Amino acid sequence: MSSLLQGVNLYLIGMMGSGKTTVGRLLAKHLGYGFVDTDDVIVQVGGKSINQLFAESGETAFRQLESDVLSQVCSFTKLAIATGGGIVTRQENWSYLHHGLIVWLDAPVDLLYRRLQADDTRPLLQDVDPREKLRSLLEQRQPLYSQADLQITINEGETPEQIAERVIAAIPSVLKTPVSHNN
Ligand SMILES: Nc1ncnc2c1ncn2[C@@H]1O[C@H](COP(=O)(O)OP(=O)(O)O)[C@@H](O)[C@H]1O
Ligand SMILES: O=C(O)C1=C[C@@H](OP(=O)(O)O)[C@@H](O)[C@H](O)C1
Ligand SMILES: [Mg+2]
Known part of the structure; x- marks a missing residue:
């Protein structure tokens, strides 16, 4: 499989809680690929947690760092x-994502909510009604996520x-087959 992919990067997109970090690490292992989590890079470079970055610098500053990291990787x-769940919201990020194969981990709100209920590391869910927040974010982002090359429904x-x-x-179903030139 890794030879079929010919080194092409895999970008995991989808809502927070869909499993991008967890599944991404396993995919890297299976493919003999390196693993990068854009949130981890932002935390390492900034020396602050995602919560701190949102609180001290705001979401716009976080999104700029996210685009900078993506442009580098x-x-x-x-x-x-x-990637982080909101990476799809900036048009410029798509030009970077399309360098590779984009995989959407598509999970329902109930499952996301159950996974993240006791998690306080997602600043956007520090809300009076985190379930409703997940629902409205998914509603806004669904048309963007659906631009992925591959949609994987999470059961x-x-x-x-x-x-x-x-x-x-x-993956083979979405790989472009090479065109052979006979003349
Ligand atoms: N297939 C799975 N089954 C059960 N729990 C999972 C699964 N995938 C991820 N999780 C858990 O759900 C939470 C969110 O996963 P994570 O990989 O951080 O998602 P994301 O990076 O998309 O926000 C973590 O606690 C993780 O351990
Ligand atoms: O959906 C979002 O806007 C966000 C998702 C988070 O990453 P995960 O999707 O890995 O949880 C992180 O980037 C930040 O809290 C914002
Ligand atoms: Mg993650």
Whole structure:
């Protein structure tokens, strides 16, 4: 499979809680790829947690850092890249994402909510009604996520390993077959 991909990067997109970080790491391992999580890079470079960055500098500053990181990582090959859920909201990010194969982990709101209920690391969910926040974010972002090359529906009870295997099995269906020139 990794030879079929010819080093093309995999970009995981989807809502927070859909499993991009968890599944991305497994995909990298299976493909013999490096793994990058754009949020982790932002935290390392900025020396602050995502919560701190949102609180001290605001979402706009975070989004600029996110675009900067994406623009840097897309110059490398053989990477599985877990993005943050909001990366799709900036038009310029799509020109970077399209350097590789874009995989949307598409999970329903109920599942996202259950996974993130006790998690306080997502500043956008520090809301009076986090479930409603997830629902409205998904509604806004769905048309953007659906621009992915591959849509993987996340089912309740499926392990990260099973999801990674499903992504790998689906990749050949979206790889462009090379055109042979006979003359
Ligand atoms: N297939 C899965 N089954 C159960 N829990 C999962 C699964 N994938 C991810 N999780 C858990 O859900 C939470 C969010 O996963 P994460 O990989 O951080 O998602 P994202 O990066 O898309 O926000 C984490 O606590 C993670 O351990
Ligand atoms: O959906 C979003 O706007 C965000 C998702 C988070 O990443 P995950 O999708 O990995 O949780 C992180 O980038 C930040 O909290 C904002
Ligand atoms: Mg993540």
